[in-house]
Amino acid sequence: MSENTEYVPPKVWTWDKESGGRFANINRPIAGPTHDKELPVGKHPLQLYSLGTPNGVKVTVLLEELLAAGHSGAEYDAWLINIGNGDQFGSGFVDINPNSKIPAMMDRSGPEPIRLFESGSIMVHLAEKFGAFLPESGAARAETLNWLFWQMGSAPFLGGGFGHFYAYAPFKQEYPINRYAMEVKRQLDVLNRNLQSREFMIGDTYTIADMAIWPWYGALVKGLVYEAGEFLSVHEYEHVIRWTDQLGAREPVKRGRMVNRVFGEASSQLHERHDASDFETKTADKLAPESE
Ligand SMILES: N[C@@H](CCC(=O)N[C@@H](CS)C(=O)NCC(=O)O)C(=O)O
Numbered sequence: 573m574s575e576n577t578e579y580v581p582p583k584v585w586t587w588d589k590e591s592g593g594r595f596a597n598i599n600r601p602i603a604g605p606t607h608d609k610e611l612p613v614g615k616h617p618l619q620l621y622s623l624g625t626p627n628g629v630k631v632t633v634l635l636e637e638l639l640a641a642g643h644s645g646a647e648y649d650a651w652l653i654n655i656g657n658g659d660q661f662g663s664g665f666v667d668i669n670p671n672s673k674i675p676a677m678m679d680r681s682g683p684e685p686i687r688l689f690e691s692g693s694i695m696v697h698l699a700e701k702f703g704a705f706l707p708e709s710g711a712a713r714a715e716t717l718n719w720l721f722w723q724m725g726s727a728p729f730l731g732g733g734f735g736h737f738y739a740y741a742p743f744k745q746e747y748p749i750n751r752y753a754m755e756v757k758r759q760l761d762v763l764n765r766n767l768q769s770r771e772f773m774i775g776d777t778y779t780i781a782d783m784a785i786w787p788w789y790g791a792l793v794k795g796l797v798y799e800a801g802e803f804l805s806v807h808e809y810e811h812v813i814r815w816t817d818q819l820g821a822r823e824p825v826k827r828g829r830m831v832n833r834v835f836g837e838a839s840s841q842l843h844e845r846h847d848a849s850d851f852e853t854k855t856a857d858k859l860a861p862e863s864e
Pocket of ligand 1: 598599625626627628655660672673674675689690691692
């Protein structure tokens with residue numbers, strides 16, 4: 573065990589602003605806005621306020637897949653919410669998502685605007701609206717929702733658990749890293765066994781379940797998150813790797829991955845998206861400085 577086993581919790585927890593670790597500047601124990609800021613509204617019925625993290629990419633991949641499938645009503649404006657700068661605590665954003673996390677969306681296509689937060693909720697809304705990537709009934713629909721909700725429940729152990737203690741915490745501790753590495757490897761084994769006999773998560777149909785799981789677990793098995801590929805022996809999950817590569821080769825997935833992205837190669841970043849042509853006409857002056 574590492575040294576930090578001696579901590580005795582005080583009677584009452586208080587906020588230690590200096591607790592350290594990456595993202596300590598945006599973590600706080602209270603909700604609500606920190607400042608007044610209206611959100612911009614573009615020309616399309618769908619307004620997305622997001623960032624190109626795995627949770628954001630789920631939605632932009634779905635939007636690009638819908639457009640590629642011919643659903644022109646899925647045209648959208650994607651505005652950048654820079655969580656490193658605290659944009660998620662602006663009053664306009666909090667009005668849409670009281671939980672202050674990306675992605676958030678306004679669907680302005682009907683008589684009353686509909687606010688949407690939580691990536692899974694946004695995905696179900698869009699899939700139902702366009703009648704695509706979510707089977708309408710029966711076992712296939714249930715299985716899609718099974719895996720969609722599996723992702724929503726599982727990824728916090730990967731990101732908030734493993735990722736935090738392995739990559740972001742101010743010092744390494746054996747106990748939490750062991751606990752979450754075990755859980756993440758178990759999750760990868762769940763996926764690997766499922767994908768051993770299935771092309772996609774529910775079988776031979778590509779659904780929002782694949783789009784939700786791919787940005788997190790696909791990136792993990794390719795060693796792209798937390799620099800943990802070797803530590804977690806991700807090469808063992810061969811069926812997850814096959815599926816990851818298959819999805820990654822899709823053009824809409826490639827486009828969705830670029831939207832609201834502010835890290836990695838400059839050529840892979842499209843900070844804001846307002847038109848399909850933005851992917852082609854992307855110029856250096858659209859690129860703001862990297863934030864994380
Ligand atoms: N369960 C949420 C998770 C969203 C989430 O954790 N978003 C992160 C970025 S990946 C965020 O906005 N963090 C900002 C913060 O915690 O202040 C979803 O799937 O939409």
